[in-house]
Every structure is written in C-alpha cells, then in structure tokens.
Amino acid sequence: MNIPFREDSKFCSFFPRSKSFLAIFVAILLSTCSLTWAQDSTAAAGAAAAAPAGGGDAAKGETLFKNNCAQCHAASDERVVGPGLKGATTRNNIAWLTKWVHNSQAVIASGDPYAVKIYNEYSKAQMTSFPNLSEDDIKGIFAYIDNAASAPAPAAAAAGGAPAAGAAQSSGPSDLFMIVLVALVVVMLLVLGVLVVIVTILSKAVAGDEGAAKGDFMTRFGASLKRIAGDPAIRSATLWIFVLLVIKATLDGAYSVGVQQGYAPKQPITFSHKLHAGEYKIDCNYCHTGVNRGKSAHIPSANICMNCHGVIKKESPEIQKIYTSIENNTPIEWVRVHNLPDLAYFNHSQHVNVAGLECENCHGDIAKMEVVQQRSSLTMGWCIDCHRKTDVNTKDNKYYDKLVQLHASDSKEALKVADIGGLECSKCHY
Numbered sequence: 001m002n003i004p005f006r007e008d009s010k011f012c013s014f015f016p017r018s019k020s021f022l023a024i025f026v027a028i029l030l031s032t033c034s035l036t037w038a039q040d041s042t043a044a045a046g047a048a049a050a051a052p053a054g055g056g057d058a059a060k061g062e063t064l065f066k067n068n069c070a071q072c073h074a075a076s077d078e079r080v081v082g083p084g085l086k087g088a089t090t091r092n093n094i095a096w097l098t099k100w101v102h103n104s105q106a107v108i109a110s111g112d113p114y115a116v117k118i119y120n121e122y123s124k125a126q127m128t129s130f131p132n133l134s135e136d137d138i139k140g141i142f143a144y145i146d147n148a149a150s151a152p153a154p155a156a157a158a159a160g161g162a163p164a165a166g167a168a169q170s171s172g173p174s175d176l177f178m179i180v181l182v183a184l185v186v187v188m189l190l191v192l193g194v195l196v197v198i199v200t201i202l203s204k205a206v207a208g209d210e211g212a213a214k215g216d217f218m219t220r221f222g223a224s225l226k227r228i229a230g231d232p233a234i235r236s237a238t239l240w241i242f243v244l245l246v247i248k249a250t251l252d253g254a255y256s257v258g259v260q261q262g263y264a265p266k267q268p269i270t271f272s273h274k275l276h277a278g279e280y281k282i283d284c285n286y287c288h289t290g291v292n293r294g295k296s297a298h299i300p301s302a303n304i305c306m307n308c309h310g311v312i313k314k315e316s317p318e319i320q321k322i323y324t325s326i327e328n329n330t331p332i333e334w335v336r337v338h339n340l341p342d343l344a345y346f347n348h349s350q351h352v353n354v355a356g357l358e359c360e361n362c363h364g365d366i367a368k369m370e371v372v373q374q375r376s377s378l379t380m381g382w383c384i385d386c387h388r389k390t391d392v393n394t395k396d397n398k399y400y401d402k403l404v405q406l407h408a409s410d411s412k413e414a415l416k417v418a419d420i421g422g423l424e425c426s427k428c429h430y
C-alpha cells in the first residue's frame with residue numbers, strides 16, 4: 001500500500017518523518033495486540049497473585065473458582081446459572097459441600113432433602129461434577145467465597161466479573177488499549193505544540209521582523225495552525241492513525257466476540273458421556289467418526305445407538321425416543337454446543353490426526369460430563385494463543401522434514417504452529 005506522504009513539506013526536515021512515526025505507531029499497536037492475545041494464560045496467574053497475602057488457601061481457591069465455577073456461580077448472592085454461593089458454608093457444612101461438588105447427582109439421588117429442593121428449584125439443571133478436586137481445593141474455594149462476601153468491595157468486583165467467564169479477561173485488553181490511546185493523544189499534542197512553535201519562529205525569520213510586536217502573536221499563531229491543518233502530510237497521518245485505531249478496536253473485539261464458555265444446553269435425550277465414554281469406556285471415535293478424517297467430528301446417527309440399544313435397556317423411556325426417531329425417520333434433534341461463526345475455518349483431522357492433540361485439550365474432560373459443556377472460549381485469541389505455544393508434531397511426518405531443517409538452521413526453539421503460518425488470517429478465514 002502506498003501511503004501518500006509529501007516528503008518536501010516544510011517541517012519534514014526537523015520533525016521525525018511521518019513514515020517512521022507511523023512505523024513506530026504500528027509497532028506499538030502490534031505489541032499491544034500480542035499482549036492481549038497472551039491474556040488468556042496470564043489471567044489465572046494474575047488472579048492468584050492479586051489475592052491477599054497470607055490467605056494461601058483462598059488464593060488458590062480463587063483461581064479454582066474462576067476456572068471451574070464462575071461460569072455458573074457468582075461469589076455474591078447473585079443468581080447466574082446456579083445460585084449465588086455467598087453463605088453456602090452457613091447453609092451446609094463442608095463435608096456436605098465436598099460431597100456435592102464431587103458429585104451433586106449422587107447427593108440428590110441419595111434423597112438429601114436440601115439437595116432435592118435446590119435441584120428442583122433450579123429446574124433440574126445438572127451441576128458439573130468435579131471428582132478431581134481434592135477436599136483442600138474445595139475448602140479453598142469456599143474460603144475464597146467467604147472472604148469475598150466479608151469484604152464488600154472485592155465482593156462487588158467478583159459479582160461483576162463472575163457471570164460471564166470472559167468478562168474478567170476482556171477488561172484487561174481494553175484497559176491497556178485506553179492507556180495506549182491516551183499516551184498517543186498526549187504525544188500527538190506535544191508534537192503539534194512543538195510544530196507550532198517552530199513554524200512561528202521560522203515564519204518570523206523569513207519575514208525578517210525580529211522585533212515584531214507581541215500583540216499580533218495570536219494572529220500569527222492562528223495562521224500557523226491553519227497552515228498545519230492544511231498540510232496534506234498531517235492530514236494523511238491523522239487519517240491513517242484513525243484507520244489503524246479502528247482496525248485495532250475491531251481486532252480486540254474479535255478477540256472476545258461471542259464467548260459461549262460454560263454453555264451446556266439440555267438435550268432431547270439425556271445422553272450421558274460420563275456413562276458411555278467414562279464408565280463404559282466407549283472410544284470417542286466410535287461415535288464421532290469424523291475426527292480423524294475431516295473437518296467435522298460428526299454427531300452419531302440413531303443407527304449407531306442401535307448397535308447397542310437394540311438390546312440394552314430397550315424399555316427405558318429415554319431409549320424409546322431413539323426407537324421413535326428411527327420409526328418416524330426423523331433425526332434426533334441434538335442441540336449444538338460448540339459453534340464457530342461461518343467466517344472461521346476449523347478442521348478436526350488437522351488437529352487430532354496431524355497434530356496428535358487429545359480431545360481434552362480443547363473440550364475438557366468430556367468423559368466426566370453428564371451433560372456436554374463448552375469448556376474453552378473458542379475465541380480467536382484462544383486459537384492463536386495455542387498456535388503460539390504449541391510445537392508442531394513433526395515426528396514421522398515427512399512433509400515437515402525440510403521445514404524442520406530450515407527452521408533449525410536459524411532458531412534454537414522447536415518449530416511452533418505460528419512458524420508454519422498458524423497466525424495467518426487466511427488460514428482461518430476464507
């Protein structure tokens with residue numbers, strides 16, 4: 001792109017050249033971009049560091065809460081998907097809470113009156129089970145919640161940040177963006193001021209009237225301002241800065257657009273991954289036949305269910321729904337959980353087959369989920385962050401041999417996805 005700068009404009013010789021000024025500006029923009037993209041990973045660490053010193057458990061609890069519970073619960077008494085957890089430790093003791101967090105369904109099934117009551121109150125929404133959290137972890141989480149409730153200001157902050165898991169993260173980038181903006185405006189004003197002074201002195205020198213009266217300073221000042229505003233170089237620089245700011249704002253927006261983390265819709269049949277993939281250890285590929293071969297993982301048709309349910313639990317009303325679907329020749333209307341917008345291209349076989357990634361890397365531990373839940377943010381920042389950090393799986397892949405050699409000749413680091421073009425817009429956007 002050819003930027004129409006006038007090289008011979010009056011002040012170009014003593015003012016940092018517009019082109020290099022623009023280059024510096026672009027560099028600042030890009031560096032803040034990388035900072036915002038790196039946010040995902042630093043957010044957790046930052047949260048832990050910000051917790052009050054001394055409350056070691058509560059600090060760990062805060063991170064655990066934000067990573068596991070915040071998409072459904074606030075630490076205040078505000079209702080999100082589940083109830084606000086303020087005062088949970090006064091409603092039930094820690095032993096009960098531990099059992100509940102490990103497996104709420106089991107507590108409900110045992111007929112515990114409080115559990116049954118709250119389950120019905122929340123229209124039988126199932127809370128995710130967290131069997132992997134230790135007793136200490138859970139104590140930490142509730143210590144954090146109690147702390148947040150007793151300190152009013154932090155509690156309000158937690159309540160504001162909790163409902164959307166993405167909200168806490170996106171406040172970082174926009175703060176940074178504001179700082180950069182303000183800094184830029186200050187710099188621009190300074191440059192403008194210096195220019196005015198210089199132009200004034202110069203025009204005085206040209207006119208040769210060193211002893212000009214102070215009285216007409218304002219008219220001179222006005223005239224030089226006009227001259228500066230009329231200068232095409234200044235005009236185009238302003239225009240470009242404006243355009244770049246708009247692009248930057250759009251990119252920042254794209255980073256957090258449509259965050260659906262924690263989405264776990266109710267399905268037409270109460271199909272459980274915990275039962276099928278967890279307890280019965282049925283391989284993911286058995287049902288999601290596309291993962292190694294194509295773009296889409298595929299949702300299994302009713303026929304695949306019939307391989308087993310032709311004989312297993314035929315009398316169950318849930319299984320009868322599968323029969324009805326086949327008899328009426330109408331597919332089961334599963335509600336889609338993960339959904340990228342059409343403008344983004346994602347391919348499963350590239351990630352599962354070629355890169356050798358596990359489903360858990362992106363979907364969380366599905367084999368422990370009663371109801372499938374979107375665990376990752378699926379934002380552009382999430383894709384890019386992983387492409388920056390992850391090594392390409394080059395083992396036994398002849399296709400990469402040459403590239404690895406080339407890369408090793410000028411870098412000591414392993415070949416990352418970013419190095420093979422994983423950050424190029426066109427790889428993910430048509």
Ligand code: HEC
Pocket residue numbers: 065068069070071072073081082083084085088091092097100101104118119120122123124125126127128130141264373
């Ligand atoms: C997918 C959403 C979801 C997640 C994630 C989740 N919960 Fe829940 N939770 C619920 C729902 C919904 C209820 C209401 C009871 C029900 O419907 O089962 C609930 C109820 C509770 C209760 C009982 C509420 C009360 O006031 O006594 C506690 C305690 C609790 N959750 C703790 C946690 C903790 C701790 C975590 C994180 C380790 C967590 N939950 C993660 C959805 C969730």
Ligand code: HEC
Pocket residue numbers: 267271273276277282283284285286287288299300334335336337338339359360363366367371372
């Ligand atoms: C017995 C068949 C079966 C097995 C085995 C199975 N799934 Fe599923 N999976 C389904 C069905 C049916 C759905 C759609 C209903 C739902 O979302 O629960 C689904 C949905 C999903 C979804 C959400 C799809 C969406 O709408 O975005 C993911 C992710 C997923 N499965 C991952 C896995 C992983 C990972 C494994 C292995 C640990 C696995 N599945 C094993 C049948 C299966």
Ligand code: HEC
Pocket residue numbers: 269270271272275276280282287300301302304305306307308309312313316317318319322
């Ligand atoms: C490889 C065998 C296998 C496949 C394939 C399979 N299931 Fe199952 N399913 C089981 C087993 C085993 C049980 C547990 C039966 C029991 O509790 O006695 C079960 C239980 C269930 C239940 C609970 C029934 C109840 O009332 O307790 C539902 C619902 C269910 N499956 C739905 C599905 C759906 C939908 C599919 C197709 C996407 C499917 N299953 C595919 C083996 C399978």
Ligand code: HEC
Pocket residue numbers: 284285288291295296297298299338339340341346348351352357358359360361362363378
């Ligand atoms: C690198 C991250 C990543 C890995 C690894 C991954 N997935 Fe996905 N998965 C996604 C994304 C992103 C989507 C949403 C795709 C879309 O909307 O186009 C998705 C969607 C799905 C869906 C919904 C149907 C579809 O294909 O759109 C299923 C089912 C699924 N994944 C299963 C699996 C299974 C099973 C594995 C492991 C064998 C797996 N995924 C591994 C990122 C991943």
Ligand code: HEC
Pocket residue numbers: 340344345346347350351354355357361362378379382383384386387390391392393417420421422427428
């Ligand atoms: C868990 C890490 C991880 C996540 C998350 C991830 N990717 Fe990747 N991606 C990889 C790896 C590793 C490769 C390299 C595969 C190979 O060797 O070709 C890759 C390759 C790609 C490629 C091919 C790049 C090329 O130069 O050939 C595209 C396109 C892509 N990913 C899109 C996406 C999109 C879109 C998302 C987000 C929805 C995403 N990825 C999320 C790890 C990830």
Ligand code: HEC
Pocket residue numbers: 250251253254255256257258259340341343344378379380383384387422423424425426427428429
């Ligand atoms: C690794 C894959 C990947 C790369 C590389 C990538 N994007 Fe994206 N981009 C995505 C995904 C995925 C989304 C959808 C995010 C969402 O829905 O939250 C997205 C969304 C967007 C959007 C938002 C569209 C909307 O709906 O508002 C814009 C604009 C965008 N990208 C521009 C770019 C530009 C410009 C580049 C090159 C600098 C780029 N992207 C590189 C994956 C990628």
